[in-house]
Amino acid sequence: MSGTAGGRLVRLAETGRARVRFLLDGEERMALAGDTVLTAILTNAPALRQAEFGPERRAGFCLMGACQDCWIWQEQGARIRACSTPLAEGMRLLTRTREDWP
Amino acid sequence: MTGPNQPRVVIVGAGPAGIRAAETLAAAGLQPTVIDEGARAGGQIYRRPPNGFTRPPETLYGSQAAKAVALHAAFDGLAASGRIVHLPRHSVVALAGGVLHAVSDGASRRIAYDRLILATGATDRLAPVPGWQAPGVYSLGAMQIALKAQGVAMGRRIVLAGSGPLLTLLATQLLKAGAEVAAVLDTAGLRGQIAAVPDLAVRPSFALQGVAMRARLGRLYHAGVGLEGIEATDSGVPGGGVTAVRWTDAGGRSRRTACDAAGLGWHLKAETQLADLAGCRFAYDSTWMQWLPSTDRMGRAGEGVYLAGDGLRLLGADGAEVAGRLAAAACLSDLGLPGPDVAVDLKRLARLERFARGIARAFPWPADRVRAIPDDTVLCRCEGITAGSVRGTAAYGGAEANRVKSLGRAGMGRCQGRYCQLAAAELIAASGGLAQAGEVGRLRAQAPVRPVPVRALLEEE
Numbered sequence: 001m002s003g004t005a006g007g008r009l010v011r012l013a014e015t016g017r018a019r020v021r022f023l024l025d026g027e028e029r030m031a032l033a034g035d036t037v038l039t040a041i042l043t044n045a046p047a048l049r050q051a052e053f054g055p056e057r058r059a060g061f062c063l064m065g066a067c068q069d070c071w072i073w074q075e076q077g078a079r080i081r082a083c084s085t086p087l088a089e090g091m092r093l094l095t096r097t098r099e100d101w102p
Numbered sequence: 103m104t105g106p107n108q109p110r111v112v113i114v115g116a117g118p119a120g121i122r123a124a125e126t127l128a129a130a131g132l133q134p135t136v137i138d139e140g141a142r143a144g145g146q147i148y149r150r151p152p153n154g155f156t157r158p159p160e161t162l163y164g165s166q167a168a169k170a171v172a173l174h175a176a177f178d179g180l181a182a183s184g185r186i187v188h189l190p191r192h193s194v195v196a197l198a199g200g201v202l203h204a205v206s207d208g209a210s211r212r213i214a215y216d217r218l219i220l221a222t223g224a225t226d227r228l229a230p231v232p233g234w235q236a237p238g239v240y241s242l243g244a245m246q247i248a249l250k251a252q253g254v255a256m257g258r259r260i261v262l263a264g265s266g267p268l269l270t271l272l273a274t275q276l277l278k279a280g281a282e283v284a285a286v287l288d289t290a291g292l293r294g295q296i297a298a299v300p301d302l303a304v305r306p307s308f309a310l311q312g313v314a315m316r317a318r319l320g321r322l323y324h325a326g327v328g329l330e331g332i333e334a335t336d337s338g339v340p341g342g343g344v345t346a347v348r349w350t351d352a353g354g355r356s357r358r359t360a361c362d363a364a365g366l367g368w369h370l371k372a373e374t375q376l377a378d379l380a381g382c383r384f385a386y387d388s389t390w391m392q393w394l395p396s397t398d399r400m401g402r403a404g405e406g407v408y409l410a411g412d413g414l415r416l417l418g419a420d421g422a423e424v425a426g427r428l429a430a431a432a433c434l435s436d437l438g439l440p441g442p443d444v445a446v447d448l449k450r451l452a453r454l455e456r457f458a459r460g461i462a463r464a465f466p467w468p469a470d471r472v473r474a475i476p477d478d479t480v481l482c483r484c485e486g487i488t489a490g491s492v493r494g495t496a497a498y499g500g501a502e503a504n505r506v507k508s509l510g511r512a513g514m515g516r517c518q519g520r521y522c523q524l525a526a527a528e529l530i531a532a533s534g535g536l537a538q539a540g541e542v543g544r545l546r547a548q549a550p551v552r553p554v555p556v557r558a559l560l561e562e563e
Contacts, residue, residue: 014253053486059237068516
């Protein structure tokens with residue numbers, strides 16, 4: 001199993017794990033049990049978020065909790081560091097802040 | 103020895119150094135608390151995948167599998183029998199007056215200690231390359247973590263660039279796992295690598311492994327490379343992001359390698375923020391070309407604080423195991439408790455340090471290239487601060503690292519300078535006509551050393 005069409009990452013091993021459903025910007029997506037939020041998003045999408053200080057989007061950098069490049073949002077408002085947060089069934093993840101947020 | 107009179111010893115970090123320190127203290131009858139950001143002990147180099155993953159240790163750790171298995175088993179045994187207290191998924195974000203502040207799952211707690219062993223490890227050492235802010239650029243360590251702990255490659259066609267042992271190791275690991283590696287670009291020239299052979303020969307098996315890996319890479323590997331830039335397309339659409347790495351070969355010819363992911367790294371940078379907050383003294387090390395904490399050979403930093411592992415001296419995993427035992431032995435000795443004989447470990451430490459300094463010289467930080475990066479290169483990935491901006495700030499405010507941070511924000515972003523401060527120091531030094539980056543001073547660490555949700559500070563356990 002490789003990455004899906006829009007994904008950046010390629011799965012090379014451990015593909016027999018149970019499937020986990022989550023929502024990315026309101027759309028249903030699939031990942032695998034044991035994925036981090038970063039792995040789950042980037043096997044489905046090319047980036048995690050928009051940079052605040054430049055025109056580019058961002059897709060993480062250090063994967064060890066040091067660079068803080070991979071903070072994204074949950075629909076309830078809480079921010080999470082994607083590289084060090086395990087994916088949970090039914091997570092509702094956002095790559096951008098909601099327009100109705102202050 | 104248990105009960106209220108037992109000294110409270112806290113270890114931060116459960117990599118090779120923290121694990122061996124915990125084991126040494128437990129063997130002496132203490133019950134140390136081990137605080138670690140990981141879900142499972144092992145650190146980054148011996149990082150374990152989540153439960154449910156099935157690749158065997160030989161696949162995950164290669165020739166180092168036996169060491170990884172031994173460390174994991176030692177730690178798990180101590181934790182299961184209650185001889186240590188393990189706090190996984192906890193980040194220590196501040197310390198003062200003998201109290202640590204740790205954050206976990208959006209709540210914070212205070213942990214008091216009598217003695218503190220910091221085994222905080224290291225991050226990748228990064229140098230800015232024009233375009234490195236594009237999605238699809240990762241540290242070499244990130245790519246290795248992704249492979250080990252998640253079984254993924256960070257792209258379909260990968261260029262690895264930088265220098266140091268991880269560059270060739272990661273390339274061979276990715277190839278073995280079935281990833282496509284398009285090129286391995288080493289900024290170190292062959293001449294410097296050969297000059298370091300006498301030092302590297304003190305660990306002949308490791309040196310030979312390196313040579314064998316290099317041979318396996320064949321024509322993918324290039325030495326003496328100059329990195330010109332990373333090309334990228336609009337990153338908002340599928341397929342967007344990194345498209346190529348532009349570089350010059352050792353003969354000065356311009357080359358371009360198409361890819362959708364680039365890994366960058368120049369060996370390691372010690373993670374020293376907590377040591378700084380604990381009041382440790384620092385000295386600029388001209389071999390590793392960064393500020394490192396000062397301790398005695400055992401790792402004593404004074405005032406009940408001990409350091410071990412890559413956060414003290416960049417010796418790698420084997421050195422970290424030795425340093426962890428030594429720091430714990432020093433702690434026991436200072437408590438007036440009997441500890442292990444350290445003579446053999448002190449000898450090992452000297453040999454490992456000679457080897458590591460040889461590695462540092464063979465695969466150096468590219469200071470001259472950093473000083474020459476174009477003005478429009480993003481230096482700080484957090485806030486998009488350019489090399490030109492840092493040069494301008496240094497010219498205006500003076501050649502001192504903390505002044506340039508205050509006036510121009512380089513080092514003030516969310517990573518707190520972890521990935522830009524060494525490059526910024528080179529630019530500031532160049533602006534002030536200084537030969538060595540250490541002459542611009544050391545960026546002071548500030549608490550919290552990781553971003554903390556406000557909620558965590560309100561909800562204290």
